[in-house]
Amino acid sequence: MSMLLAALMVAATVGLAPTTEAEMARAGQPVMGTILQVTVVASDSATARSLADAAVTEARRWDDVLTTWRAEGELARLNARAGLGAARISRELAAALRQMRQLSAATGGAFDPGVGPLVRVWRRPGPHATAPAGAGGSYIDDAALTLTGDEAALAAGAALDAGAIGKGIALDAIAARLRAGGAAAAFLDFGGSSQLAIGAPPEAPEGWPVLVAGVLPGSAHGVIALRDAAASTSQALGAGAEAGPIIDPRSGMPVRPPLLATVLAPDATTADAWSTALIVMGRAGLTQIDASGLAAFMEDANGSVTTRRFLLQTPRPATWASARAKP
Structure with a gap:
């Protein structure tokens, strides 16, 4: 996903402030090949700051476990x-x-x-x-x-790649740590592609607003309110993509771009796995999404959009303005 969309998604969330700024802390650090943005709401500023820093530490710990980009992982x-x-x-x-x-x-x-x-x-x-x-x-x-x-x-010749699920695993671990530490609410964003919400910001009890990306670079379809749930967006990039293409295990071939899928799930690990699976299965996978009780959004090369239990909202003008003001 483009850095522009990642910035838009983060901007749409950090534009919201709690009743007093002292209750909120933010952190942003490069982890797992992208930028982790953390927003934590707690009863006092010291707790919020400590938890935000702990979130980054936890992400780096999981990067050390799951990376295949560094030989020491x-x-x-x-x-x-x-x-x-x-x-x-x-x-x-x-x-x-x-x-x-x-x-x-x-x-x-x-x-x-x-x-x-x-x-x-x-x-x-x-x-x-x-x-x-x-x-x-x-x-x-x-x-x-x-x-x-x-x-x-x-087995000889085998190799595992956690690229499609590692961020989700890390987000769930971070969320557990934040809940145990007393976070009242939090929003975690890995580069605009893997996100997790704990509770909601005080000024938006319906949930943390997140822009939904489109298949065209820099495009978006609207906003979802994420509360006590996770979102994952996967996109077919094709062969030669630096981040690695999405492979169809049945054929061994990369999925042809452009194709984009966003899945909402109770946890980030499940959301990550299913957004990748939906890219591989295409629209045929929506039957399994229905059976799983998850929510999904898909857009294909023709701009045709299909959703399942996916409630897109028209963003408030102020939300759009704050997002567009960010570089």
């Missing part, structure tokens, strides 16, 4: 041991791997973090005509990943 180290037998892993990584497997099953394999080898292939610039030999099928099944207690083993 825990998941990167596990990938490097593929085919070498079981290795002891942290309880955080073990829990994350179990969530990945569960959500892969729930989405019928449309979300599959085991496509790591394919992501590396298709991330490279240059022409790509066909999927690598042997591509297609399930990548995070028992044959590829063995989980036993605090040990994990990857």
